[in-house]
Amino acid sequence: MADTGKPNKLNGIIDCDVHPIPRSLEELHAYLPSRWHKHYFSFSRPFYNHPHHVLRLDALPEKGGAPGSDPDFLREQLLHQFGIDYAILLPIPNITMWPNPTMAADLARAYNQWLADKWLDNNNSDGRFKGSITVAPQDPQAAVREIEHWANHPHMVQVLTDSGSGMNYGHKQFHPIYETCEHYGLPFAIHPTSEGLGINSPASPGYPTTYFEWSASLTFSIQAHLVSFISEGVFERFPGLKVALVEGGSSWLAPLLWRLDEGWRGLRNEVPWVKKLPSEYVRENVRVTSQPLHSPENKEHLLQIFEMMNAREVMMYASDYPHWDFDSPIRTFPKMDGDLKNRIFYENAKDFYQKLP
């Protein structure tokens, strides 16, 4: 596969959602204290598993291993083939589902050391792989220490956790994490997974039955976390905090903000720490990634949604490689004006991730 360079006259492409996974449990266990090995015995979930393939079938590395486990193959199949400049790597350890906060914190540390070792410090001579510092919110103090440990790593560009949770993320107990993110200029990213698993509540009023229902519902928990960040005043308490909402979709954003802005006009008195219109916080502090982008029959509708949600400022491109619902940068988006395209594919992420060169 040849390097296609920069298609469509973009300034570049930053892919904000790429998933590396360990080649095997043994590879990860090398970084995890042995007392947890018999507890962390599978990467996959006990239920809500994809009925066919959650990983792209053509993404199997030629040299063996699971999709997303071979840095060279990923570089070839994703970065070179599509002309992507930087891949923001988000491992998916399903970390928030574990009831033991010490184990969860050790798991976060294991993932971070593994990521640095296999993807950031090695196999990364061109520096195009950028990493996420996984934290376990079950133990906020340990999460803070984890961020402090990795904050100055040249390729760690954000802090990450699952959207599956037993508590909305605006809640006070998580504030030390946000204070630390703000201090180091690291965005805080939440990515769907773990809803309804382990100690986490489902994203819906009850437990979904199928993967189909479960995965469509993940977007609800992302929305609930956003409402919580705003209404708990997180962005007033930590004005420099940036939040990335990854893989939760985005077309819901405009109506949600209309509702929040309207509600705030009458209910502001209850949340006096919310000093501005909710939509203004989103504009300044929050970014959403594009995938999974919708495909309405009428492509114009998508452009109208972009307009309504202010995609020009808040949307960042993501492919979700190597997952089944991969959004290729070539055939996913409707025709857009050059400025909008550049902002979504490159500029917004370039501004958002302070540590990108």
Place this chain on the structure above:
Amino acid sequence: MAEHVVATVGEIREGKRKIVKIGNISIGVFNIKGEFFAIKNICPHKGAPLCKGSVQGMYVCGDDLDDVRLINEGEILRCPWHGWEFNIKSGKSIVDPNRYYVKNYEVTVDREQPVDAQVETFPTSVRDKNVIVHV
């Protein structure tokens, strides 16, 4: 329409496929219960290499919605990316057959094996219990 020999009959066994290149076009040739079908290796949805997908059947309901059955086993190709199902025989997608179809190609099997479709062979002989290949 030009003819291209892409395989020997024995090369693609039942339930298997071979992805071949004819000029610039990548094509998957499938053997479904002894019959051969060829379709283009590009998914009409978003361009995935379709023929790398899995070959399966599909589940449908009978008159009773809870009566779930597997049909067309071995005839349905599922895209390796988003998992859309395509009927290998017609190239049509299951959910939207009029809008999304893959180009398919006529496949014929020569009654006699053409000489140029064979692997080149070399004469061998046995002498004093040694197998000798004569190149």
